[in-house]
Amino acid sequence: MSEDIVVVENLSKTYGKQVVAVDGISFEVKKGEIFGFLGPNGAGKSTTIKILTTLLEKTSGKATIDGLDVDVDQSKVRRIIGYSSQEVGVDDDLTARENLMLQCSFHHIPKEKAKAKVTELLQTIRLAEAADRRLRTFSGGMRKRLDLASSLVSDPKILFLDEPTTGLDPQSRQDIWDYIIKLNRQGMTIFLTTQYMEEADRLSSRLCIVDQGRIVAEGTPNELKAKIGADKITVRFKSADQAVCQKAKELLSKIEGIDAVGQCGDGLISENGLNIMTKNGSTLVTQVVRILDGAGIDVEQLNLSAPTLDEVFLKLTGKTLNVVERKESVGSRGMMGRRR
Amino acid sequence: MMEMLSEVVAIFSRWNKKLVRQPILIFFNLIQPLVWFLLFTQAFSAIGSIQGFKDLTGTSSYITFFTAAVIIQTIASSALNTGIGVVNDFGSGFMDKMRVAPINKSSILFGRLFSSALTTVVQVAIILVIGLALGVNIASGILGVLVIFVLAAFFGMAWSGISLFVALNTKNAETTLSIGLLTTFPLLFLSASVMPLGLLPSWVQEVAKVNPFTYIAEAFQSLIIKGFVWQNITNSLIAILIVGVISLGASILLFRRKIS
Numbered sequence: 001m002s003e004d005i006v007v008v009e010n011l012s013k014t015y016g017k018q019v020v021a022v023d024g025i026s027f028e029v030k031k032g033e034i035f036g037f038l039g040p041n042g043a044g045k046s047t048t049i050k051i052l053t054t055l056l057e058k059t060s061g062k063a064t065i066d067g068l069d070v071d072v073d074q075s076k077v078r079r080i081i082g083y084s085s086q087e088v089g090v091d092d093d094l095t096a097r098e099n100l101m102l103q104c105s106f107h108h109i110p111k112e113k114a115k116a117k118v119t120e121l122l123q124t125i126r127l128a129e130a131a132d133r134r135l136r137t138f139s140g141g142m143r144k145r146l147d148l149a150s151s152l153v154s155d156p157k158i159l160f161l162d163e164p165t166t167g168l169d170p171q172s173r174q175d176i177w178d179y180i181i182k183l184n185r186q187g188m189t190i191f192l193t194t195q196y197m198e199e200a201d202r203l204s205s206r207l208c209i210v211d212q213g214r215i216v217a218e219g220t221p222n223e224l225k226a227k228i229g230a231d232k233i234t235v236r237f238k239s240a241d242q243a244v245c246q247k248a249k250e251l252l253s254k255i256e257g258i259d260a261v262g263q264c265g266d267g268l269i270s271e272n273g274l275n276i277m278t279k280n281g282s283t284l285v286t287q288v289v290r291i292l293d294g295a296g297i298d299v300e301q302l303n304l305s306a307p308t309l310d311e312v313f314l315k316l317t318g319k320t321l322n323v324v325e326r327k328e329s330v331g332s333r334g335m336m337g338r339r340r
Numbered sequence: 341m342m343e344m345l346s347e348v349v350a351i352f353s354r355w356n357k358k359l360v361r362q363p364i365l366i367f368f369n370l371i372q373p374l375v376w377f378l379l380f381t382q383a384f385s386a387i388g389s390i391q392g393f394k395d396l397t398g399t400s401s402y403i404t405f406f407t408a409a410v411i412i413q414t415i416a417s418s419a420l421n422t423g424i425g426v427v428n429d430f431g432s433g434f435m436d437k438m439r440v441a442p443i444n445k446s447s448i449l450f451g452r453l454f455s456s457a458l459t460t461v462v463q464v465a466i467i468l469v470i471g472l473a474l475g476v477n478i479a480s481g482i483l484g485v486l487v488i489f490v491l492a493a494f495f496g497m498a499w500s501g502i503s504l505f506v507a508l509n510t511k512n513a514e515t516t517l518s519i520g521l522l523t524t525f526p527l528l529f530l531s532a533s534v535m536p537l538g539l540l541p542s543w544v545q546e547v548a549k550v551n552p553f554t555y556i557a558e559a560f561q562s563l564i565i566k567g568f569v570w571q572n573i574t575n576s577l578i579a580i581l582i583v584g585v586i587s588l589g590a591s592i593l594l595f596r597r598k599i600s
Contacts, residue, residue: 053440055599078442087433093358105350106441108343134361150437 036204141172231281351451423507501587
């Protein structure tokens with residue numbers, strides 16, 4: 001119990017009478033971990049993070065941060081959390097330093113201490129040189145880094161990040177990831193929502209997959225991938241002869257540890273090939289090659305791939321994440337944010 | 341209490357910085373009042389020689405009389421921006437950033453209001469300088485000008501409450517702007533600010549008597565034309581108090597409810 005910093009029990013949020021945004025979810029976040037909340041647009045991620053950060057009142061259920069109820073002990077909760085919203089809550093008319101100093105004054109940090117803290121943070125996020133420039137000239141990545149830093153001025157016990165890299169270019173995304181990992185190594189507990197499989201996979205020590213306000217799966221990225229139960233070995237033969245492929249299929253099916261061999265040509269365009277599903281692909285690859293070689297079947301190409309969270313999500317919800325549509329809507333929001 | 345004071349100061353200086361960096365905003369609000377000041381008073385200068393005008397107002401210069409109306413227009417126009425600034429904060433995510441911080445929610449509004457009041461005073465000062473250039477004399481002198489600033493600051497905050505209320509309800513800049521603009525002009529013409537009360541048709545007089553603009557206008561008019569007429573100043577303070585308690589009270593309650 002003592003190592004859980006966030007405890008959520010049967011949490012629900014209903015807008016009006018009809019719209020159920022969060023539908024009775026329960027989970028715990030352990031101290032020191034990066035906890036991911038992965039799901040598509042409208043899954044209830046932002047609603048959940050807003051309830052945990054005291055921005056939104058829950059309809060029912062229980063949610064505590066470090067033992068403090070998010071509704072009852074609002075002001076105490078606010079003293080121990082940091083929050084970085086999807087919208088990037090920085091003031092474009094101010095400089096980077098002024099933005100951070102303003103956050104310090106919101107947290108009642110004495111001026112001298114604040115100055116030192118801000119200088120240190122600006123160094124860490126590599127904005128020391130741009131510190132006294134107004135944000136109008138900043139790139140999306142710079143603004144996001146500043147936003148992250150501004151949620152850290154009070155040395156929070158836990159940091160809440162709502163889609164930290166949505167709408168960022170790959171380099172900026174990598175920067176943010178590196179920064180998040182660095183913070184976590186220094187002991188910061190992080191709760192992040194994301195709609196990117198790769199992000200959840202790379203960053204989170206544990207994650208929940210959410211869809212339509214419910215948690216559909218929970219575990220470490222590897223545990224979740226293991227639920228799919230398989231690595232995938234794809235073999236492509238030099239010969240286009242169907243008989244060769246059938247023979248290979250027969251031989252490979254006999255190998256112990258192979259769960260399934262697909263149909264010839266399955267998933268391959270105008271090529272003779274096979275998909276092989278197994279629990280431990282890496283150890284079986286050599287055996288596959290040896291057996292095919294022994295039978296005189298020439299292999300043109302062989303791929304071993306681990307299942308991705310994409311496949312987990314697909315299996316659990318029967319659909320893929322529609323990231324493209326999401327990107328567009330974020331783009332227009334970003335423009336609105338800058339138009340001040 | 342000390343914490344809240346430092347929060348208000350931080351938010352107050354944030355808005356001031358924003359304004360100083362976009363000084364165009366200060367003048368943007370002044371365009372409309374200035375058009376009235378420069379053109380309307382010229383076209384309607386004959387009003388000053390209407391029978392009874394001088395007896396009622398103490399001057400036969402319409403532009404001198406009308407200066408009070410221009411000041412009120414400036415205050416109302418400046419007050420509009422109070423709400424719009426808050427709408428922008430909701431849109432940009434900055435409001436959430438402030439809400440997550442351990443600050444008193446009222447600080448967010450007070451910081452904004454005080455900065456608006458300061459802006460209003462600066463704008464009124466510009467109007468008065470232009471008035472002087474146009475030949476308007478201020479009978480109550482420097483002290484009177486200070487009283488005008490104080491009344492402008494207080495009325496500015498009280499009137500800002502209305503734009504805040506609309507802004508918090510709609511979270512939409514266009515609505516906030518249009519409701520503000522739509523109320524300012526009718527209220528101006530249904531008050532003693534463009535015509536002395538005695539020259540208004542009787543039904544307009546009845547409306548004007550419950551219109552706060554009338555009392556603010558009469559206070560400004562007497563300070564500009566006659567000097568210190570304490571009855572008028574007291575009346576304007578009462579009007580400001582009534583408007584302020586209602587509009588700011590409602591805004592603060594709404595704000596606390598909306599964001600908690």
